[in-house]
Amino acid sequence: AQSVAQPEDQVNVAEGNPLTVKCTYSVSGNPYLFWYVQYPNRGLQFLLKYITGDNLVKGSYGFEAEFNKSQTSFHLKKPSALVSDSALYFCAVRDDYNYGQNFVFGPGTRLSVLP
Template sequence: AQSVAQPEDQVNVAEGNPLTVKCTYSVSGNPYLFWYVQYPNRGLQFLLKYITGDNLVKGSYGFEAEFNKSQTSFHLKKPSALVSDSALYFCAVRRDHTGGFKTIFGAGTRLFVKA
């Protein structure tokens, strides 16, 4: 069965420092991996995705994520955090065509960036 784990409920980082939000997944077949962000009182917004190819994926707002097949991880990163990055981040996985359209979301990680 597909699953996604976000091991940290909360991540705290100082503005200007690099940030990492962790995600590991379990899926049979080829994974399609996504990161979404939810700002307060708003719906989820797509940040980036990994389908195939280069393991380092770049997305919106300066975020990037690294796909590591051997560690089954897809960590979200940003070189220099901003206070405005404070939000709830969700990792998601979708299996290849045999899994249909179902996407499995992690529990979410709340990022706090302090000025």
């Protein structure tokens, strides 16, 4: 079965500093990996995805993520954090081996960017 872990409940970073939100996964086949962001009282917004190809994926709002197969990780990064990046971030995985399997979401990491 597929699973996703986000080892940090909370990440605090100063504005202008680089940020990393960690995600590790477990799947039977090849992973399809996603990051979503949830702002207060809003639905989830898609940030980026990895399906195949370049391990470094660039997404919305200056975010990027690096797929590392050996470490089964897909950490979200941004070179310079903004206060407006403060939100709840979810990593999700889908397993291509079990086509038709639904997305599995991690527990979420709350990012606070301090001015």
